[in-house]
Amino acid sequence: MDREDVYFAFRIPHDAEFVSTCCNLLFGERIETTTNRTGVIVHPRPRQLTEDELAQLEAVLRAVRPFSLSVDKTRIQAGGTDYAVVTVQSSGDSVVLLVRDTEVEVPLIDGQGVLEITAEAPTIEPIVVRAKDHLVYGFAQVEVEAI
Amino acid sequence: MRISVQPTENETISIAKRTAAEQAQALARDPNQAGSVVELRRVVTDILARLEWLEIQVNKLKVR
Numbered sequence: 001m002d003r004e005d006v007y008f009a010f011r012i013p014h015d016a017e018f019v020s021t022c023c024n025l026l027f028g029e030r031i032e033t034t035t036n037r038t039g040v041i042v043h044p045r046p047r048q049l050t051e052d053e054l055a056q057l058e059a060v061l062r063a064v065r066p067f068s069l070s071v072d073k074t075r076i077q078a079g080g081t082d083y084a085v086v087t088v089q090s091s092g093d094s095v096v097l098l099v100r101d102t103e104v105e106v107p108l109i110d111g112q113g114v115l116e117i118t119a120e121a122p123t124i125e126p127i128v129v130r131a132k133d134h135l136v137y138g139f140a141q142v143e144v145e146a147i
Numbered sequence: 148m149r150i151s152v153q154p155t156e157n158e159t160i161s162i163a164k165r166t167a168a169e170q171a172q173a174l175a176r177d178p179n180q181a182g183s184v185v186e187l188r189r190v191v192t193d194i195l196a197r198l199e200w201l202e203i204q205v206n207k208l209k210v211r
Contacts, residue, residue, distance in 0.1 A: 080151055083149065099150055099152060100152060100155075102150070102152075104148075104150055106148065107148075114148070115148055115149075115150060116148065116149035116150070117149075117150060117152060118149060118150070118151045118152065119151070119152045119154075120151060120152070120153055120154060121153075121154040121158055121159070121162050122158070122161075122162070123152075123154075123158060124155070124157050124158050124161055125155060125157070125158075127152050146152075
């Protein structure tokens with residue numbers, strides 16, 4: 001490690017890209033980071049985070065949860081009958097997803113929840129499904145289009 | 148659980164325009180209406196008026 005590297009000795013269920021993106025959201029700068037089996041290393045590039053920033057980042061990282069999204073098909077027939085099945089895996093009793101800008105709370109059973117997506121009309125912009133709280137669940141998303 | 152995604156404003160306008168184009172094409176293909184330029188013009192004018200109204204409503208929503 002470099003002399004100014006900062007090491008958080010706990011694991012997170014996301015990769016270094018997630019940590020860098022968190023830094024960008026929190027501090028307006030993508031900080032170079034490394035994750036491994038034992039913890040997170042925050043490098044002093046392009047700049048060293050302050051003590052307050054490091055404390056804030058540590059609090060965020062300690063709160064993150066595992067999260068994954070998958071969808072059985074990315075194209076459905078418009079009209080409200082055909083549907084795509086989005087499967088979400090995380091921890092806790094439920095997770096709030098954003099379907100476009102609509103919040104949908106999906107209950108989790110044994111860490112897994114299912115959401116069926118239908119569309120009344122053909123889409124121009126894809127229907128993007130992602131977690132509402134990026135800093136907790138990360139930035140994974142799936143897209144569905146209706147034809 | 149299931150969620151039905153409603154069209155965006157852009158999609159609503161696009162659907163209306165597509166429907167208008169399909170109606171105009173169907174009218175042009177209909178042998179009973181072929182040559183009825185007056186009827187075609189009436190339908191197109193009506194559709195354009197509806198589209199204009201729809202876009203005004205959408206703009207009002209955007210202002211809100």
